[in-house]
Amino acid sequence: MTRQTKEIIIKYVFFTFSLVSIIVLGLIVFSLFREGLPIFGKVSVKDFLLGMEWYPTSDPPSFGIFPLIIGSLIVTVLATIIAVPLGVMAAIYISEIAPQAIKEILKSVIELLAGLPSVVLGFFGMVVVAPWLQDTFDLPTGLNIINASMILAIMAIPTISSLSEDALYAVPREFKEASYALGATKFETITRVIIPSALSGISTAVMLGMARVIGETMVVLMVAGGAAAIPGSIFDSVRPMPASIAAEMGEAPFRSAHYQALFAIGIVLFFLTLFFNLVADYVSHKFRQVGSGTL
Amino acid sequence: MEDMMKSFKNNSMKWRYFKQTLFFGAVRLSALIIALALGGILFYIIVNGIGAISWDFITKPPTDSMTKGGIMPAILGTIYLTIGAIAIGLPLGIASAIYLTEYAKQGRVIRLIKVGINCLAGVPSVVFGLFGLGFFVIFLKFGSSILSGSLTLGFLILPTIIGAAEEALKAVPQTFREASLSLGVSKWQTIYRIVLPNALPGILTGSILGIGRAAGETAPIMFTAAAYFTAKLPGSIFDEVMALPYHIYVLATAGTNIEATRPIQYGTVLVLVAVVLSIDLIAIIIRSYMRKNKRW
Amino acid sequence: MDSDIIIKLNKVNFYYGQSRALTDITMNFRKNKVSALIGPSGCGKSTLLRLLNRMNDLIDGTRIEGEIFFEEKNIYAKDVDPVEIRRKVGMVFQKPNPFPKTIYNNIAYGPKLTSMNTDDLDTLVEQSLKQAVLWDEVKDILNKSAMNLSGGQQQRLCIARALAMKPDILLMDEPTSALDPISTAKIEELIEELKKNYTIIIVTHNMQQAARISDETAFFYLGNMVEYNKTEKIFTNPDVKHTEEYITGRFG
The missing domain is CATH 1.20.5 (Single alpha-helices involved in coiled-coils or other helix-helix interfaces)
Structure with a gap:
């Protein structure tokens, strides 16, 4: 075998390896469909997605996941509302204002926060935040939307903050200098020049933070309270989609309708996060700044 | 005013x-x-x-329906699963990154692969759990086992490792590659002898962050590897294991006496956090040290 | 073909994507001579140099038309392995680029990996370092990292590394532009010495350098070869007005 053939073979071996991610993505879809699609022989897609009642173990069972979707969306939105200002402002602090030493420490803090296992945060929400909420607001339970949202916000902050920081850091220095040269204050430079230039990066960060929150399991499983109903206030319990899957899969008989329905929830969840990720990818490519000369 | x-x-x-x-x-x-x-x-x-925390807590198995005793099987299980995830994620991730940085030319295929990696990174952990259950446990008939759990976790951390490896490979100066190629050394030998050795520290530190994630994940192993309680330690990769994150979840939500076992719960949480954060901290320290002592 | 011609370019055009970097270059390089390529930045001189050992293959979206003969063989023919060409055509880069290895291993790297006869690696290392006039300075620290050497020493190490492959031709891409005057002088002396055994093609920004060390000089402008002649002729009485203007510093 000549060296050239050998080199070509090596190249194709690596090419094959690089396809693994896509293959796995395909296998995920395959597995979810294989186990989950049969449910739609028993329930229509419309009744599944928009049905108001999730009673998978009643007789007859009902598989309406609308309350679960609402549960997921509400904690995601609320967590985003909490996490975005904190995360973005922290990113601004790190990239534009903080002295070098504090910058390094804060970056490590955010990285460690990202490293906290979700079960640990769930545990914290359960044994610390929940009793406190219950006592303070005199609630029947502290395991509710607001608790879950706060803990989820903690999980989203590292994603939002570190990606926003990258975006802010990438703003060319010329822009800042031009602004200062016109007599703008640091505040004006940040809000009128730096943030607008970094906006697509920050949007991507927010999208990815939301994708992370919507798919997060242990926190909502342990902290959201588990009520499969449309909530009336932020102090009510909900049962987001991942929580339902994790909580019920252990009890659902193999290939029963319930088991299939849980996989079908997985399909919904998969495509929901896929959508978020594709949008984030699109935004980051569409509006990416190339060099300092082009805008 | x-x-x-x-x-x-x-x-x-x-x-x-x-x-x-x-x-x-x-x-x-x-x-x-x-x-x-x-x-x-x-x-x-x-x-x-x-x-x-005590010596016994770390080295003894649980007793009395997990209301007393230690958490040794869970620590061991987490170690097994993490090593398994590394064994799968690291070589695949490095190989992917080598193709993307060293061989690939800009084009549609590469764009597609990169979007695929980003999408894989965004797949929720519970969906990975379902995938592991549907594919490894059921379709490939590996059962709920160390093997199924490791494969699931390995693919979960794959995008992180690809990202870390890509970054480290790109950080190796292009001039090193040119110098080697200009001597008439083949491309693969250049990658193997020059690029990889210089990128390896960066690849490893970057990957450690992914490894920390594998150690702390719960949802992906719930249906693929983790047991509520095992009387024996695992004998092969086809056995179920206890694992720290799942043990915490079980004790905190479904134990026989949730309030009474609080101290054990806190202890287990502390052990898990200590394991995961020290892994992360080591990565962070090595990385900042490497940045300060960059050789090129 | 003239027997002392080692490289022959025939109507070479070269493109980066859509833009043409070299237009219809036809020229010969002669054996055991120093040929200098001069011209303002972006004139295509470095691109041309990198064509001679097929280093431009590494850049995405490039395309070549025409033929380049090295010892009568077209190096861009389908059946030619660029790796083979690079073993015979060594290269020294603008910035010294030693590997982060020991001095010894920097030199031994190429020979070890290219299945050259490496029975006596020690001798080869010593020989190469002596040829590059670096031996006396480093003979006691062969096992120290090459990164600790000064810039000038690193560049001579890179020359020694290229020489260890026993090439026929040495391409030099502005080899002294990152060095101080004393190191530059040493490299120039070295080039003078090396041309006894090697063909050297050097790209340089520095007109005095071209005048000092080269036998023949080619002036490039906007991807065209404007004039190619004996160095003496180019610098004293060029045929083309453009060349004269560049050499006398009226533009560039």
Whole structure:
């Protein structure tokens, strides 16, 4: 075998390896469909997605996941509302204002926060935040939307903050200098020049933070309270989609309708996060700044 | 207040700096809140968990329906699963990254692969759990086992490792590649002898962060590997294992006596956090050391 | 073909994507001579140099038309392995680029990996370092990292590394532009010495350098070869007005 053939073979071996991610993505879809699609022989897609009642173990069972979707969306939105200002402002602090030493420490803090296992945060929400909420607001339970949202916000902050920081850091220095040269204050430079230039990066960060929150399991499983109903206030319990899957899969008989329905929830969840990720990818490519000369 | 506003507007420079001070205050406060959140959580876990930690706690199995005794099988299980995830994720991730940085030319295929990697990174952990259940446990008939759990976790951390490896490979100066190729050394030998050895420290530190994630994940192993309780330690990769994250979940939500086992719960949480965060911290320290002592 | 011609370019056009970097270059390089390529930045001289050992293959979206003969063989023919060409055509880069290895291993790297006869690696290393006039300075620290050497020493190490492959031709891409005057002088002396055994093609920004060390000089402008002649002729009485203007510093 000549060296050239050998080199070509090596190249194709690596090419094959690089396809693994896509293959796995395909296998995920395959597995979810294989186990989950049969449910739609028993329930229509419309009744599944928009049905108001999730009673998978009643007789007859009902598989309406609308309350679960609402549960997921509400904690995601609320967590985003909490996490975005904190995360973005922290990113601004790190990239534009903080002295070098504090910058390094804060970056490590955010990285460690990202490293906290979700079960640990769930545990914290359960044994610390929940009793406190219950006592303070005199609630029947502290395991509710607001608790879950706060803990989820903690999980989203590292994603939002570190990606926003990258975006802010990438703003060319010329822009800042031009602004200062016109007599703008640091505040004006940040809000009128730096943030607008970094906006697509920050949007991507927010999208990815939301994708992370919507798919997060242990926190909502342990902290959201588990009520499969449309909530009336932020102090009510909900049962987001991942929580339902994790909580019920252990009890659902193999290939029963319930088991299939849980996989079908997985399909919904998969495509929901896929959508978020594709949008984030699109935004980051569409509006990416190339060099300092082009805008 | 009304007067104050007027005086600010009359003196526009003062007003502009007042806004700046206000904004900087808010920004600093945000950073402080985040730091306090981490500090508070860690402090609370350490204070409550430290009492449960003892030599026996770490080296003995649980007893009395998991209301007493230690967590040794769960520690061991987590170690097995993490090593398994590394064994799968690291070689695949490095190989992917080598193709993407060293061989690939810009084009549609590469764009597709990169989008695929980003999408894989975004797949929720519970969906990975379903995938592991549907594919490894059922379709490939591996059963709920170390093998199924490791494969699931390995693919979960694959995008992180690809990202870390890509970054480290790109950081190797192009001039090294050119120098080697100009000597008539083949491309593969250049990659193997020059590029990889120089990128390896960066690849490893970057990957450690993914490894920390594998050690702490719960949802992906719930249906693929983790057992509520095992009387024996695993004998092969086809056995189920206990694992720290799942053990915490079980004790905190479904134990025989949730309130009474709180100290054990805190202790287990502390052990898990210590394991995961020390893995991360090591990565962070090595990385900052490497940045300061960069050789090129 | 003239027997002392080692490289022959025939109507070479070269493109980066859509833009043409070299237009219709036809020229010969002669054996055991120093040929200098001069011209303002972006004139295509470095691109041309990198064509001679097929280093431009590494850049995405490039395309070549025409033929380049090295010892009568077209190096861009389908059946030619660029790796083979690079073993015979060594290269020294603008910035010294030693590997983060020991001095010894920098030199031994190429020979070890290219299945050259490496029975006596020590001798080869010593020989190469002596040829590059670096031996006396480094003979006691062969096992120290090459990164600790000074810039000038590193560049001579890179020359030694290229020489260890026993090439026929040495391509040099502005080899002294990152060095101080004393190191530059040493490298120039070295080139003078090396041309006894090697063909050297050097790209340089520095007109005095071209005048000092080269036998023949080619002036490039906007991807065209404007004039190619004996160095003496180019620098004293060029045929083309453009060349004269560049050499006398009226533009560039």
